[in-house]
Amino acid sequence: MKEHTEDRFLCDECDRPFLSRSALIQHKRTHTGEKPFACKDCPKTFAQKTTLIRHCRSHTGEKPFVCDLCQKRFSEKGNMLTHRRIHTGEKPFKCETCETRFGKLSTLIQHRRQHTHKGEKPFVCGVCNASYTQKSHLVSHQKLKHMGQARFSCSVCSAQFDNKFHFTRHQRTHTGERPFQCDTCHSRFALKANLQRHQSLHSKEKQGRGCVSCKPHPGPGVAEWRDYSHQSNQHFTR
Structure with missing residues (x-):
C-alpha cells in the first residue's frame, strides 16, 4: 500500500x-481474488461482508426493505428503489441518442444496442452457438435445450418453458383467457402490453388526433370513434 501526501x-x-x-x-481484493467472507449455508465466498449479508438473505428469506406505497418487501434496497419507480413514474436513465427514458439501467443498456450495433446478440451459447440479446434468454435456452431443466410444461401441446410468465402467457392461447380489461370501453386482452396500446388510442381519440398509423382526420367528432375502432381492428390484436 502507498499512502498519498493528501491523506x-x-x-x-x-x-x-x-x-x-x-x-x-476491499479494492485490492479485485486484484488478488481474495474472498474471505464465507456463507455458512453454502460453499459460496465473497470479497465483501456486505455482499455476504445480501447473499444470506437468499437462504433466510429475509426482506427488510419495504415499498412505502404498496408494502411489497425486498431483500435488497436497490431492488426496492427500482420497484418504487413503477408507482412514481420516475425514469432516471436516458438514452443519449434518442432521449428515450427508462426506469432501469439494464433496460437502457439493452435499448442502446438498437443504436450501436443493429441486431447485436452478445450472449452466445457455448454448445450450439445460438445468440441472444439478453443473458436471461441465454440461460433459459441452455436449461431447455441442453440441460432438460424445463420448469413448466403445457398439458395441451407439451411446449416447455423455464419462465413462469412465458408459460402463463402461452396457456392463454389455449384457454382464450383475457385478464386485462380496459376501464373505458371494457374490451379485454390476453397481454398487458396490448391493453396499454389500446388505452393509448382512447387518449388520442379524446384529443381528436385520429389514426396515428394511417391518415389522421381533420378534427373531433363521430370520425374519432371510427378512427379508434379502425386502429383497434387494423393495427393490433387482442
Whole structure:
C-alpha cells in the first residue's frame, strides 16, 4: 500500500486513490481474488461482508426493505428503489441518442444496442452457438435445450418453458383467457402490453388526433370513434 501526501491511500496495482485504508483493502481484493467472507449455508465466498449479508438473505428469506406505497418487501434496497419507480413514474436513465427514458439501467443498456450495433446478440451459447440479446434468454435456452431443466410444461401441446410468465402467457392461447380489461370501453386482452396500446388510442381519440398509423382526420367528432375502432381492428390484436 502507498499512502498519498493528501491523506489518500493509493493502490499499488493501479494507482487508484481511496479515502480510507479499509476501502483500499476491499479494492485490492479485485486484484488478488481474495474472498474471505464465507456463507455458512453454502460453499459460496465473497470479497465483501456486505455482499455476504445480501447473499444470506437468499437462504433466510429475509426482506427488510419495504415499498412505502404498496408494502411489497425486498431483500435488497436497490431492488426496492427500482420497484418504487413503477408507482412514481420516475425514469432516471436516458438514452443519449434518442432521449428515450427508462426506469432501469439494464433496460437502457439493452435499448442502446438498437443504436450501436443493429441486431447485436452478445450472449452466445457455448454448445450450439445460438445468440441472444439478453443473458436471461441465454440461460433459459441452455436449461431447455441442453440441460432438460424445463420448469413448466403445457398439458395441451407439451411446449416447455423455464419462465413462469412465458408459460402463463402461452396457456392463454389455449384457454382464450383475457385478464386485462380496459376501464373505458371494457374490451379485454390476453397481454398487458396490448391493453396499454389500446388505452393509448382512447387518449388520442379524446384529443381528436385520429389514426396515428394511417391518415389522421381533420378534427373531433363521430370520425374519432371510427378512427379508434379502425386502429383497434387494423393495427393490433387482442
